[in-house]
Amino acid sequence: MSRWKTILIHGFLIFFTAMTLYPVLLVVRKSVTPGDNFERSLSPIPSRVTLDHYSEVIGSRDFNGRPLFWRIVLNSVVLSLATTLVGMFLASTSAYAFSRLRFPGRRMGLMMFLVVQMFPATLIMIPLYVILDKLGLLDSLVGLVLVYSTTAIPFCVWTLKGYFDTIPREIEEAAWIDGATRFQMFWRIVIPLSRPALAVTALFSFMTAWNEYILAETFLSRETSYTLPVMLQHYVGTHSTQWGKFAAGAVLVSIPVMALFYILQKHLVSGLTAGGVKG
Amino acid sequence: MASVEFRNVVKRYSDHTVISKLNLFIPDGKFVVLVGPSGCGKSTTLRMIAGLEDITEGDLFIGERRVNDVLPRDRDIAMVFQNYALYPHMTVRDNLSFGLRLRRIPPSEIEKRVADAAEMLGLQEYLDRRPSQLSGGQRQRVAMGRALVRRPQVFLFDEPLSNLDAKLRGEMRREIARLHHRLQTTMVYVTHDQVEAMTLADIMVVMEKGRIRQVGNPMDVYSQPADAFTAAFIGSPTINLLPVEVRTGEVERITTIEGQGFSLQVTARFMHYQGDGLMGIRPGDVRLSSDTGNLQGRIDVMEPLGHRVLYTVDTPAGSVLCELDASEARWKPGDAVHVVFPMELVHLFEADGDQKSLLLEGGTI
Ligand SMILES: Nc1ncnc2c1ncn2[C@@H]1O[C@H](COP(=O)(O)OP(=O)(O)OP(=O)(O)O)[C@@H](O)[C@H]1O
Ligand SMILES: [Mg+2]
Numbered sequence: 001m002s003r004w005k006t007i008l009i010h011g012f013l014i015f016f017t018a019m020t021l022y023p024v025l026l027v028v029r030k031s032v033t034p035g036d037n038f039e040r041s042l043s044p045i046p047s048r049v050t051l052d053h054y055s056e057v058i059g060s061r062d063f064n065g066r067p068l069f070w071r072i073v074l075n076s077v078v079l080s081l082a083t084t085l086v087g088m089f090l091a092s093t094s095a096y097a098f099s100r101l102r103f104p105g106r107r108m109g110l111m112m113f114l115v116v117q118m119f120p121a122t123l124i125m126i127p128l129y130v131i132l133d134k135l136g137l138l139d140s141l142v143g144l145v146l147v148y149s150t151t152a153i154p155f156c157v158w159t160l161k162g163y164f165d166t167i168p169r170e171i172e173e174a175a176w177i178d179g180a181t182r183f184q185m186f187w188r189i190v191i192p193l194s195r196p197a198l199a200v201t202a203l204f205s206f207m208t209a210w211n212e213y214i215l216a217e218t219f220l221s222r223e224t225s226y227t228l229p230v231m232l233q234h235y236v237g238t239h240s241t242q243w244g245k246f247a248a249g250a251v252l253v254s255i256p257v258m259a260l261f262y263i264l265q266k267h268l269v270s271g272l273t274a275g276g277v278k279g
Numbered sequence: 280m281a282s283v284e285f286r287n288v289v290k291r292y293s294d295h296t297v298i299s300k301l302n303l304f305i306p307d308g309k310f311v312v313l314v315g316p317s318g319c320g321k322s323t324t325l326r327m328i329a330g331l332e333d334i335t336e337g338d339l340f341i342g343e344r345r346v347n348d349v350l351p352r353d354r355d356i357a358m359v360f361q362n363y364a365l366y367p368h369m370t371v372r373d374n375l376s377f378g379l380r381l382r383r384i385p386p387s388e389i390e391k392r393v394a395d396a397a398e399m400l401g402l403q404e405y406l407d408r409r410p411s412q413l414s415g416g417q418r419q420r421v422a423m424g425r426a427l428v429r430r431p432q433v434f435l436f437d438e439p440l441s442n443l444d445a446k447l448r449g450e451m452r453r454e455i456a457r458l459h460h461r462l463q464t465t466m467v468y469v470t471h472d473q474v475e476a477m478t479l480a481d482i483m484v485v486m487e488k489g490r491i492r493q494v495g496n497p498m499d500v501y502s503q504p505a506d507a508f509t510a511a512f513i514g515s516p517t518i519n520l521l522p523v524e525v526r527t528g529e530v531e532r533i534t535t536i537e538g539q540g541f542s543l544q545v546t547a548r549f550m551h552y553q554g555d556g557l558m559g560i561r562p563g564d565v566r567l568s569s570d571t572g573n574l575q576g577r578i579d580v581m582e583p584l585g586h587r588v589l590y591t592v593d594t595p596a597g598s599v600l601c602e603l604d605a606s607e608a609r610w611k612p613g614d615a616v617h618v619v620f621p622m623e624l625v626h627l628f629e630a631d632g633d634q635k636s637l638l639l640e641g642g643t644i
Binding site for chain 2: 168170171173174175176177178179180181184189192193
């Protein structure tokens with residue numbers, strides 16, 4: 001009985017893991033297969049292997065002859081890190097206020113965050129474009145950092161507030177009596193205790209910036225200010241589609257995100273507050 | 280060290296009054312226990328001293344200073360919470376020293392104080408552990424240590440032992456008593472455990488529904504409860520309260536207590552009072568006899584407690600609890616007995632309102 005159950009559960013899990021991984025494997029296959037058309041075969045094993053697509057992507061240059069790929073990687077990294085930092089700072093401080101302070105407009109503010117989440121980003125694309133244009137921030141990473149970090153904030157605030165709410169108030173009260181200021185309570189007690197939630201929201205902010213395409217494509221026009229998703233999309237041109245480079249680029253783009261997940265996974269494990277108060 | 284004083288303190292949450300007109304003076308160096316049933320406002324009172332709750336009306340003084348608007352960190356108090364509220368991400372050592380580091384005490388002094396506290400509480404081996412790696416009793420000690428190292432003017436305890444098992448609770452209770460004896464610092468201690476209240480308090484404050492019922496030395500509160508509530512709350516097993524009619528003769532100064540199936544005459548240690556009353560007598564003060572007594576009854580339940588035996592006696596006046604020495608306990612359930620109420624041990628309360636005691640101030644037979 002229990003043995004059959006185990007087999008069933010594992011069969012189920014393996015099936016869905018395969019379902020998820022299979023398309024990725026096909027992309028990996030394409031990235032190492034010569035030629036630019038996407039073979040219809042379903043075998044994940046390539047018939048011939050080449051790293052040409054990779055070297056083409058990595059070796060690409062702008063019209064001044066400077067390395068383009070690394071420039072774009074740098075753009076994406078700076079953009080994503082800056083988005084994460086700005087977003088985390090704004091989100092954690094406001095989530096703390098929403099969790100611990102009672103002020104007029106608190107419920108309203110939380111509701112607004114939810115409502116804002118319901119509009120797709122494309123809907124606010126035009127107004128954002130106008131605003132960035134007026135601010136002279138089109139075609140600049142600063143503009144995108146502002147846009148990304150603010151669009152990520154609602155999710156981050158809700159997640160962090162939910163987590164902050166689970167930290168017993170008495171721990172902060174004890175710190176307060178011990179001599180802490182409000183900021184010290186936040187910085188030395190709440191933040192260290194919120195590592196799992198901070199990891200989740202940081203990852204979310206990072207990936208928002210790392211993967212976003214539509215706004216970046218709209219706001220960035222110079223090749224040298226592109227981000228990785230914009231670069232990828234440009235391989236899929238109107239006239240010809242360079243599937244090989246696209247696949248190789250896609251694999252390269254996903255490596256840092258996977259690395260990040262790997263590094264952060266141990267922080268994602270909850271249960272850090274265990275032991276502070278009687279459970 | 281400092282005294283604490285409440286002057287007409289009121290605490291309200293929107294329109295819901297939790298503490299009404301609290302007046303209380305806690306002398307410097309005393310161990311004061313706030314005791315009362317759940318929800319009576321003990322924690323609120325303590326948290327007002329700590330500064331964790333605003334004071335709606337009235338004044339609160341710590342020493343000479345009015346502290347209504349002083350932040351908790353500037354009140355020079357330390358508090359031990361019911362759920363310990365340790366910093367989970369810090370070692371025991373860091374938990375103890377956190378407050379000192381925030382206050383920029385020199386490191387050598389911090390080290391000394393932490394070592395002292397650790398020694399006093401037997402925490403030396405655990406200094407490098409996290410709270411999650413400690414037992415409940417050890418966490419409790421860390422919470423006490425964290426208060427101790429601060430050397431505050433006033434210690435506040437909110438039911439610090441209620442999460443411990445009975446044996447550990449006894450040990451820690453004695454440890455706290457020892458601590459107070461040694462430090463002679465003002466301590467305010469909240470509990471709903473009357474054993475803790477009786478054993479620890481220099482001054483016991485009995486609260487109910489946001490009001491103080493009685494303040495006094497625990498033995499006085501026990502032997503001369505100011506009202507029926509206090510009589511019933513303090514003392515275990517619970518005092519017998521029987522409805523009676525009270526008549527006091529003008530001339531003879533004799534009070535007659537008339538209950539269902541019994542009548543007592545006591546000399547005037549009670550106020551002149553006519554009307555309905557409640558007669559209180561502690562189970563340990565009730566005697567049983569096979570031939571004569573004040574009230575006839577039948578043994579309903581017998582509960583041996585070791586060297587004591589607790590009888591529940593069915594009588595026309597209701598169930599009467601009686602606690603006897605095991606050597607005197609010769610009755611079995613179903614036996615007919617006479618219940619004896621020793622006159623000088625009887626309490627008498629008004630039946631209505633606050634059920635105030637009718638005992639004259641300092642009165643005896
Ligand atoms: N934030 C609040 N808002 C409204 N009412 C509150 C609030 N905090 C406490 N109260 C009320 O105040 C009253 C006193 O609460 P308090 O915590 O002081 O009781 P307590 O005597 O400590 O009880 P316990 O023994 O259960 O800890 C309770 O009736 C409670 O419902
Ligand atoms: Mg309480």
